[in-house]
Amino acid sequence: MSDAEHEPRLLDSGEAALVVEFGSTVDPDISDRVLALDDALGADPPEGLRERVPTYRSLMLHYDPLVLDRETLVARVRTLAAQTSARAGTATLWTLPCCYDAPHGEDIGQVAERTGLSPDAVVATHAGATYRVYMYGFAPGFAYLGGLPKTLAVPRRASPRPPHPRNAVVIGGGLAAVATVPMPTGWYVIGATPARLYAPERDESFFVGAGDLIRFEPVDAATFAALDAREAAGERVARREEVRR
Amino acid sequence: MTALVVEAAGPGLTLQDGGRHGYLRYGITAAGPMDPLMHATANRAVGNPLDATAIEVSTGGLTVTAERGAVGIAMVSRSFRIALDGAALPDAVAVTLEPGQTLTVRAGASGAWGYLAVRGRIDVAPVLGSTATHTRSGLGGLNGRGLAAGDRLPVAEARPGEVSPHRLIAPWLDRDPKEIRVVLGPQDDYFAPDQIAAFLAGPWTVSPRGDRMACFLDGTPLKHAKGHDIVSDGVAMGAIQVPGNGLPIILMADRQSTGGYPKIATVIGPDLGRLAQAQGGTLLSFRSVTVAEAVAARRAERDTLREPVPREPVVRTDLASDFLLGLNLVDGVTDGRA
Numbered sequence: 001m002s003d004a005e006h007e008p009r010l011l012d013s014g015e016a017a018l019v020v021e022f023g024s025t026v027d028p029d030i031s032d033r034v035l036a037l038d039d040a041l042g043a044d045p046p047e048g049l050r051e052r053v054p055t056y057r058s059l060m061l062h063y064d065p066l067v068l069d070r071e072t073l074v075a076r077v078r079t080l081a082a083q084t085s086a087r088a089g090t091a092t093l094w095t096l097p098c099c100y101d102a103p104h105g106e107d108i109g110q111v112a113e114r115t116g117l118s119p120d121a122v123v124a125t126h127a128g129a130t131y132r133v134y135m136y137g138f139a140p141g142f143a144y145l146g147g148l149p150k151t152l153a154v155p156r157r158a159s160p161r162p163p164h165p166r167n168a169v170v171i172g173g174g175l176a177a178v179a180t181v182p183m184p185t186g187w188y189v190i191g192a193t194p195a196r197l198y199a200p201e202r203d204e205s206f207f208v209g210a211g212d213l214i215r216f217e218p219v220d221a222a223t224f225a226a227l228d229a230r231e232a233a234g235e236r237v238a239r240r241e242e243v244r245r
Numbered sequence: 246m247t248a249l250v251v252e253a254a255g256p257g258l259t260l261q262d263g264g265r266h267g268y269l270r271y272g273i274t275a276a277g278p279m280d281p282l283m284h285a286t287a288n289r290a291v292g293n294p295l296d297a298t299a300i301e302v303s304t305g306g307l308t309v310t311a312e313r314g315a316v317g318i319a320m321v322s323r324s325f326r327i328a329l330d331g332a333a334l335p336d337a338v339a340v341t342l343e344p345g346q347t348l349t350v351r352a353g354a355s356g357a358w359g360y361l362a363v364r365g366r367i368d369v370a371p372v373l374g375s376t377a378t379h380t381r382s383g384l385g386g387l388n389g390r391g392l393a394a395g396d397r398l399p400v401a402e403a404r405p406g407e408v409s410p411h412r413l414i415a416p417w418l419d420r421d422p423k424e425i426r427v428v429l430g431p432q433d434d435y436f437a438p439d440q441i442a443a444f445l446a447g448p449w450t451v452s453p454r455g456d457r458m459a460c461f462l463d464g465t466p467l468k469h470a471k472g473h474d475i476v477s478d479g480v481a482m483g484a485i486q487v488p489g490n491g492l493p494i495i496l497m498a499d500r501q502s503t504g505g506y507p508k509i510a511t512v513i514g515p516d517l518g519r520l521a522q523a524q525g526g527t528l529l530s531f532r533s534v535t536v537a538e539a540v541a542a543r544r545a546e547r548d549t550l551r552e553p554v555p556r557e558p559v560v561r562t563d564l565a566s567d568f569l570l571g572l573n574l575v576d577g578v579t580d581g582r583a
Contacts, residue, residue, distance in 0.1 A: 011430050012511070013431045014483055014511035014512065017481040017511070019478060050267075055476075062269070065539075066543060066544060070536055137477055137501065137502050140271065205373060
């Protein structure tokens with residue numbers, strides 16, 4: 001029996017957070033169960049539930065224990081986890097423009113060396129895949145993506161490289177990510193997207209949710225600059241469609 | 246508009262409300278006060294909502310003046326040295342800053358954080374629903390950064406408070422940092438029973454290199470039974486992670502939303518401030534409690550702040566001796582409590 005078929009473990013993180021753990025690995029089936037419970041609780045949140053934080057393999061629930069007691073929350077979680085094993089219906093697929101050319105894809109040469117692929121093949125492989133947003137974490141709007149083709153699986157650097165610009169498209173450790181905020185990183189920067197997954201100045205500061213799907217569409221540097229200007233003016237350049245799961 | 250003008254600012258001086266809640270799922274840290282109980286007490290003392298915006302003062306201190314109008318304030322700390330135009334005040338005090346008057350706050354023998362709350366509203370724009378400053382991501386407060394000399398903080402609906410200084414009587418803030426209560430987990434199963442016992446017993450020394458993100462502990466390293474890497478999961482404020490070197494790190498207000506080290510235990514909400522106030526070099530140990538015990542402590546804490554914060558006029562003998570010497574007399578007022 002796989003991890004994903006067990007009852008979730010319920011672990012306390014203090015008196016105001018409950019971890020619902022579906023497994024201990026990065027696995028789409030486990031992620032499905034995490035996100036299904038997240039959806040179910042989000043559709044009808046009990047009073048006193050303050051935050052839901054989906055991760056690869058668990059859902060952390062922050063709650064006010066003076067409003068929502070642990071037993072009530074646990075009972076609700078157990079009922080919903082038993083009823084919902086996977087997300088049903090459609091998924092949201094976002095197509096994000098991505099410029100892999102200089103100066104954006106500055107680490108493509110290093111990825112090519114480490115994978116034995118040509119730089120063009122690195123781009124074609126990355127842009128040919130469909131990714132799933134597993135979770136956010138680490139920094140505002142930093143989206144961890146699963147679905148990176150195995151041929152691009154390079155370990156993260158032993159020590160961080162200098163800070164990348166915002167909205168960098170990065171790979172490392174067998175995962176892909178969009179790194180919204182400039183920072184030093186152990187990941188490899190292979191491109192940049194003009195789409196702003198994190199824009200605190202906008203009413204809708206985030207538009208991609210955990211569980212959504214992402215594809216990257218190669219654009220040249222001139223197109224990137226034009227799209228970036230449109231985003232700066234408040235437009236959204238990511239394309240959205242609903243697809244069957 | 247009436248304003249507070251920052252004349253001098255130490256490092257680590259920020260605006261904090263009750264925290265930025267609802268965005269952890271997008272990687273946005275809650276931030277908020279390091280000592281939630283003291284922050285709430287300062288707000289309670291000026292009649293504000295408990296989660297209103299206040300100035301969090303680190304051991305780096307603060308000098309502030311009022312401009313254009315009088316502002317009633319509460320400055321709450323433990324052992325910080327507070328003075329109004331050079332005259333010493335109690336370490337927790339309600340007073341009115343008249344235009345041109347200067348309040349100074351300096352570190353004292355104990356405590357790491359103090360809070361200055363105002364009668365009225367510190368008028369800065371919320372970001373993602375909160376004014377809490379998270380300097381690492383540049384969110385909230387004044388342009389996402391710590392306060393600096395020259396900053397001007399508009400105070401909306403400013404009003405004066407006590408005509409003469411009043412000592413705030415808040416015995417619930419007299420918290421001994423030596424023993425911190427925790428709930429074990431969520432990854433206590435990554436440690437053998439003898440290592441859990443060693444973790445609780447300590448003693449651990451609070452490292453001076455802590456900040457709003459984390460409190461680092463020095464002591465005998467703990468051993469992991471199942472390695473020190475886990476697939477990232479959520480991180481609550483107070484979570485105690487044990488990285489590869491075996492020395493616990495307690496994740497505080499500015500922590501990241503998720504993390505990849507096993508968390509042996511979590512500090513209970515009512516003891517977060519007790520821990521945050523421990524200066525570098527403090528020795529501490531942990532005591533394991535149940536969730537029910539932690540909730541009871543949280544309820545007791547909430548009930549503490551139901552009533553107004555008691556206060557009494559500052560009498561002269563409360564003032565520093567240099568002030569009394571400056572007057573060159575002791576005019577017969579005695580400490581009525583003695």
